[in-house]
Amino acid sequence: MTVEWSTSPPPLVLRVDRDAPDLLRDQLQDALRDAIRDGRLVRGERLPSSRALAGELGVARGVVTECYAQLQAEGYLRSQRGSATWVGDAGLPTAEAALPSVEVPPLRVDLRPGLPDLSSFPRADWARCLRDAVRDAPDAVLGYPDGAGVPELREVLAGYLRRVRNAHARASEVVVCAGFAQGLHLVLQALVARGLTTLAVEDPGDRDSHAVAAGLGIRVVPVPVDADGIVVEALGEAGAVLVTPAHQSPTGVLLSARRRQELVAWARERDAAILEDDYDAEFRYGDEPVGALQGLAPDRVVLLGSVSKSLAPGLRLGWVVCPPELVRSVADGKALADRGSPVLDQLALAWMVRSGRYDRHLRRMRVRYAQRRAVLVGALREHAPGVRVGGLAAGFHVVATLPPGVSEEEVIAAARERSVGLYPMSGYRTSSVAAGPQLVLGYGNVRTPAVADAILRVADLLG
Ligand SMILES: Cc1ncc(COP(=O)(O)O)c(C=O)c1O
Secondary structure, three states: OEEEEOOOOOOEEEEOOOOOOOOHHHHHHHHHHHHHHOOOOOOOOEEOOHHHHHHHHOOOHHHHHHHHHHHHHOOOEEEOOOOOEEEOOOOOOOHHHHOOOOOOOOOOEEOOOOOOOHHHOOHHHHHHHHHHHHHHOOHHHHOOOOOOOOHHHHHHHHHHHHHHHOOOOOHHHEEEEOHHHHHHHHHHHHHHHOOOOEEEEEEOOOHHHHHHHHHOOOEEEEEEEEOOEEOHHHOOOOOEEEEOOOOOOOOOOOOOHHHHHHHHHHHHHHOOEEEEEOOOOOOEOOOOOOOOHHHOOOOOEEEEEEOOOOOOHHHOOEEEEOOHHHHHHHHHHHHHHHOOOOHHHHHHHHHHHHOOHHHHHHHHHHHHHHHHHHHHHHHHHHHOOOOEEEOOOEOOEEEEEOOOOOOHHHHHHHHHHOOEEOOEHHHOOOOOOOOOOEEEEEOOOOOHHHHHHHHHHHHHHHO
């Protein structure tokens, strides 16, 4: 039995076969799922009523209603009581998935920002600390943990953040969480419960963080960033602001001393909160250490960090240092979300920091990233002299400003043809303010010789 369905050209052909071994309901489900996945049925498109489709296919109406119900549960279809059924969001190809098609060769070098060197993860150290944790943790620790985290790790993190980030941190104010992303979610949730409605964010900035806030119903207000960091006078009426003071993500600028003072003054005046994303502060290449903003105003600033850049994002371990009045609601939120982060991993991290292995790993990686950065900058200077490189002071990405008139999109598409992954600044911009063409080039997870190779392959495209 075949139905030709012509709400959108070309008509969709659905077939079910009574003689096939699969149930009619399963055949119909597979056919619809495939049509949605490969784009023959697009989001929002209306489906025939179950009665009409059953009539056309010559099957019982229950076959169609059961099929629709299952696809609704999976998110492929949506419907409202008493009204039509239409195609939902699930299974639609994402922009990223759509990029590499069959004609595009696999990437030889991927300069995707955000990843540390995964091949340098200190496996032996981690294995040893985890083994020690498994062997020595008292039985009681294996019960449900405190939502705020195991005391050893909270103590160790507070000490580490005081020593290395000049933060004002006490163990009682630290909440351990599943990376920055969860920390941000928990803090925003706690602030929403206290009346937060508007969050100012950096533009350009990390769009995932903006989505976390928007998902909680918070209005997200983009605020421009200049050579001194976020423009404080443009903050306006927001109840909180999310910033990356040590190494603005992605421009790489450092929030200047004056702006730090202005930002804290703004927050005090408005009774607003500052959320400090300290995402790659471990890797600074200049002589002068830059402390966390939180050290200046621990009553106003929530400090968020994680091991995603220092060790590996897959560990999903991070922390929040809260002003005292927020700690309990953030810890309670964490306990409700997942009953606390895995205790053995928390202990392993505590022992890694306490034993000095964490610092040793960071020292080693700082040297490695500095070498890669030098190779990247040298290769750009030599082979693409029209490119201006910025955001170099920390982390493991740089911003390449291309000559005016060069198209980010065209460069990226042409580089893909040459098996090099490049990423546009436009992916970080929220506003439609016209800005020159820029690329954000990550070198953390690319071996040093491959960094030079990548630039050689694409230099003529960059202008
Ligand atoms: C701006 C920024 N902050 C924080 C993080 C780390 O997030 P998480 O700790 O959830 O892995 C990232 C990861 O790429 C990031 O780009």
